[in-house]
Amino acid sequence: xxxxxxxxxxxxxGLDDGAADMEESMKMLRLARRQGITQIAATPHYSxxxxxxxxxxxxxxCRKVQESARQKLQTEFYIWPGQEIMFGNDVVHLLDNKxxxxxADSRYVLVEFLPGVPYSGLLRAVRELVLEGYVPILxxxxxxxxxxxxxxxxxxxxQGAYIQLNFRRIGGKWYENTTRWCxxxxxxxxxxxxGTDMHNSRERRPETAPGIEWMQKHLSRDYIDxxxxxxxxxxxxxxxx
Ligand SMILES: [Fe+2]
Numbered sequence: 001x002x003x004x005x006x007x008x009x010x011x012x013x014g015l016d017d018g019a020a021d022m023e024e025s026m027k028m029l030r031l032a033r034r035q036g037i038t039q040i041a042a043t044p045h046y047s048x049x050x051x052x053x054x055x056x057x058x059x060x061x062c063r064k065v066q067e068s069a070r071q072k073l074q075t076e077f078y079i080w081p082g083q084e085i086m087f088g089n090d091v092v093h094l095l096d097n098k099x100x101x102x103x104a105d106s107r108y109v110l111v112e113f114l115p116g117v118p119y120s121g122l123l124r125a126v127r128e129l130v131l132e133g134y135v136p137i138l139x140x141x142x143x144x145x146x147x148x149x150x151x152x153x154x155x156x157x158x159q160g161a162y163i164q165l166n167f168r169r170i171g172g173k174w175y176e177n178t179t180r181w182c183x184x185x186x187x188x189x190x191x192x193x194x195g196t197d198m199h200n201s202r203e204r205r206p207e208t209a210p211g212i213e214w215m216q217k218h219l220s221r222d223y224i225d226x227x228x229x230x231x232x233x234x235x236x237x238x239x240x241x
Contacts, residue, residue: 002036002038003229004037004208004228005038005040005233006037006195006232007041007043007082007103007193007195007235008110008164008166008193008197009028009040009195009196009198010043010044010199011025011042011065012025012042012044012058012065013061013065015044015050015058016044016045016049016050016053017045017049017050018198018199019199019200020200024200025065026068028200028201028205029065029069029073029075029077030073031201031205032206033073035206035207035209037196038077038078039078039079039080040079041079041080041103041104041236042058042061042079043084043103043110043139044083045083045084046083046091046094046100047085047086047112053083054099055081055098058081058083062081065079066078066079080103080104081101081104081105082101082103082110083100084110084112085100086111086112086113087111087113087121087125091111092129096132102134103137104238106235106236106238107133108134108235109134110137110164111125111129111136111139112139113144115144115145117144119147119152122161123155123159126138130161135160136160136161137163138156138161139197140165140166140195141163141164142166142181142182153185154190157190162192162231162241163185163190163192164191165182165185165191165194166196166197167195167207167210167211167212168196168197169182169211170182170183170194170210170215171210171213172210183214183218186227187218192227192241196208212224
C-alpha cells in the first residue's frame with residue numbers, strides 16, 4: 001500500500017509524549033515512508049498533561065519537520081498541523097478562539113477521551129461539537145469501553161461523529177478482544193479512518209503492514225482505500241465525507 005494519509009501522529013519533536021527530538025522525528029518518518037505513508041497530520045496532545053503547546057509552535061514545527069525530511073531523508077512529506085484534543089468543557093470555546101487546532105484548519109477535530117468515559121459523555125461531546133459546526137473524529141475509538149455495546153457506534157455516527165481506529169489493533173492477535181472488536185467494526189463498514197498514533201521509533205512506531213495484511217484478506221479494495229486515504233483527503237480539503 002502506498003499513499004496512506006495518517007491523521008493521528010505525535011511526530012513533532014519535543015512537544016508532548018511523542019518524538020523527543022528532531023532526530024527521532026526523522027526516524028519515525030523514515031519508518032512511516034516504508035509503511036506507505038506520504039502525508040501526516042501532526043496531532044500533539046491538548047490535555048492537562050501538556051499545557052504549553054500553542055498553535056504557532058505547532059505550525060512552525062510542521063514546517064521544520066517537513067523541511068528536515070526533505071534535506072535529511074530526501075523525501076517529500078506533507079506535514080499538516082492539528083491536535084488531539086482531550087474533550088472538556090472549554091474545548092469548543094478554545095476552538096472558536098483558535099487557541100487549539102482542528103486538523104489542517106478544517107472543521108474536523110480529532111478528539112479523545114479517557115478510556116472509561118461514560119457513553120453519555122461521548123454523546124454530549126459529539127452533539128456539542130456538531131452543534132458548533134465542527135466534525136468530531138473520535139481518536140482511537142477502540143479504547144472506549146462504552147462503545148463495545150451494540151448500536152452505540154451507529155448512534156454516534158448518526159449524530160455526526162466519525163470513527164478512527166489505530167492500525168496496531170487491527171494487526172493484533174486474533175484472540176485479543178480489542179482486535180476482534182476492531183475487525184468486526186471494519187467488516188461492518190463502521191470505521192472511517194485508520195491512524196498510526198505514532199509516538200516514537202520503538203514500541204509506538206508507525207506500523208501499518210500487519211493491519212493491512214489482515215484487511216486485504218477480509219475487506220474490499222474500495223473500502224480499504226477509503227479509510228486509508230480517500231476520507232483523509234476530504235478532511236484535508238475540508239470537504240464533506
Ligand atoms: Fe494520539
